[in-house]
Amino acid sequence: QSALTQPPSASGSPGQSVTISCTGTSSDVGGYNYVSWYQQHPGKAPKLMIYEVSKRPSGVPDRFSGSKSGNTASLTVSGLQAEDEADYYCSSYAGSNNWEVFGTGTKVTVL
């Protein structure tokens, strides 16, 4: 089971929006509504930002939103802030095909 494909980098100016894609297959992203997104700052543990495609955990700003179309999920960060600069990883349930697979990761830079 290969990792989900994410762009290596994305960037935007403060206040702008950035969207990160996460492409899988019908056996993972496309087959289940168990897509999550994690934010990881350098030297820190990952933090859950979105789960079950579009749900936000308590405490996560509504600037973060998730969606899915076919085999591709997306994370949009609106109103970019300096503290949003981090690595972002998607993940998806993949059934008996290795159960859970992470994306390759995207480094978001706030210009």
Next chain:
Amino acid sequence: EVQLVESGGVVVQPGGSLRLSCAASGFTFDDYAMHWVRQAPGKGLEWVSLISWDGGSTYYADSVKGRFTISRDNSKNSLYLQMNSLRAEDTALYYCAKDIPRYSSSWSLDYWGQGTLVTVSS
């Protein structure tokens, strides 16, 4: 406050064994599925294993199947990962993490520990 504290990471020779532990507090441990996730130095995240809330079901990534065993002791609020036949490619920071719903799994991890470093080297 939910806390997950991993321990047990050391330098071990290829072919060796190691047991990682994760001490949980701040939530009803035996209500939740738990995961291990690892991150090689400078690399991305890799899911390793899941154990159900009652320990009755376990799941493994192909890369560790047959070599690693996940277990839990709900009386001690503790999660474990027994790692055998270790390889250089197992070198990573190992995180334990909590799943979201009670008595089930959404394969989403809402709380993570700070990780424990395992280095496999001769």
